[in-house]
Amino acid sequence: MHPFENPFRHGAEAKRHALRHFRATLFDMDGVVTDTARVHAQAWKELFDAVLEQIAGSAQPEFTDSDYLSYVDGRPREEGVRSLLAARSLQVPEGTHDDGPDELTIHGLAARKQGFFEAVLDRDGVVVFDTAAQLISQFSAEGIPTALVTSSRNGREVLRRAGLIDAFDVIVDGTDAQQLGLGGKPKPDMFLYAADQLGVEPQDSIVVEDAVSGVQAARSGNFGMVVGVDHGEDAPRLKRSGADVVVSDLAAAKLQTRTTRPFDPLWVLAYDSFEPEEESTREVLFHMANGYWGTRASYPGTVADATHYQGNYIAGVFNRLTTDLMGKSVETEHMVNIP
Template identity: 30%
Template sequence: MLPDTPAKALIFDMDGTIVDNMRFHDDAWERWYGGHGLPFERATFSAQTAGMAIPDIIGPHFPGADVAELDRLAEEKESVYRETYRPHVAALTGLVGLLDRARSHDVPMAVGTAAAPPNIALILDTLALRERFTTIVSPSQGYRGKPHPDMFLAAAERMGVAPGDCIVFEDAPNGVEAARRAGMRAVAILTMLDAGAFAGFDNVVASVKDFAALDGHPALRFG
């Protein structure tokens, strides 16, 4: 049973959480899969793969590819995503208000995302949010993608906070599972899936459409 205590640190996934952009990723993936003559199940793809490192997603399709080739294949997809999403970058409703509230309580914040550095830059720099976060953790730094807990544990360590004192914001089951393995509470952000997708997780303390819905929510308190 995870503690019902005030949060001492917040960790945010990025895609589908800080921004509502997963349909743009799906569009890019559908184009990429089609271009390589591979079947694409759009209805289930994001729920199954969101939060994973891209080499883990595409690697099984190219078992003989080395790291450089996998990076090249990944960039094919990512460049399409950035081109199409760039004009639409917008923070999820209520995000900035929550960041302001956490900062007023001296609560450190981090980002734990499977996104590549150029994708992180697209979101955090376009929205001028990078300086809000104590640290940003991603597989590009050598960490395994979700559902492994590595990125969230690294974020907690960098912030100097125990895992059980962190609350993670996630839109995907892989991310909520990573939080569970890290011993962290999670808030499910319902930009991609409905609340039923997270019903089996005992670490989910709230399921909300956006951050504005967390105003005054008992699961999100600061000491």
């Protein structure tokens, strides 16, 4: 890797992305594509309101929307249980994946939450955000790759009910993460795996998230742009967690103006590593000119040294030198590097 960072990787200000066209978009599901965040919130509330007093042996404050956003939103089920119990200074045994919903273990409580979720989903169904569906459809029509990345192990079932199971090029859900050994959000593993499956670099991709843990995952994965979606009052936390922009509706992000379909590989010359001994040749190969003005390619921020040689040239501007060579006068012309 070259020592100079890609300036689009870690920019905190959205305006730094204004001139960048990205190659793919990765969407979270709950709260971004489908309005199932409220289903999860209700399921978590039913779980914790039922068991916290039993675990603590004394009365406990009820589970609130703030608890949901702070401790469980966007996390795998088991991580959500661990996080909330730790916040209340409570503990239960870890248990095993085979624990049933009646077991007071991490895995047992996760299984019970799943039962509550399925009941609420059966009762209320799946609501899709119209602007998200329209954007995904537009990307598909234009050949722009998309991925759905969700910690939920119900991901594919929710997408089937929403009629979106075939809308994405890649789907990575909680079941995939478990089978592949991928860390859950806020670790970036799932997003990085999805980008790899799409065949794009993280810095060339946009991530759309509504959860703090998801925004943190995208930021730590060095994705080119992170868009936070806030349907309530969580915008400041999303921004603090690393979102470049926060919108209440995806239409406001104008992602269709920030993305473009990938180039045909046959028309792309790309290097994936930095080789100092090859840099001079690469600077020539990536030289850009229009017949009047030419600029030698170079990494941003570099200075002329033994590896790099920046250059700007204008047609008709050159040095004419006369050299005495073995008794003969030899005249040569050299393009001048314009300051």
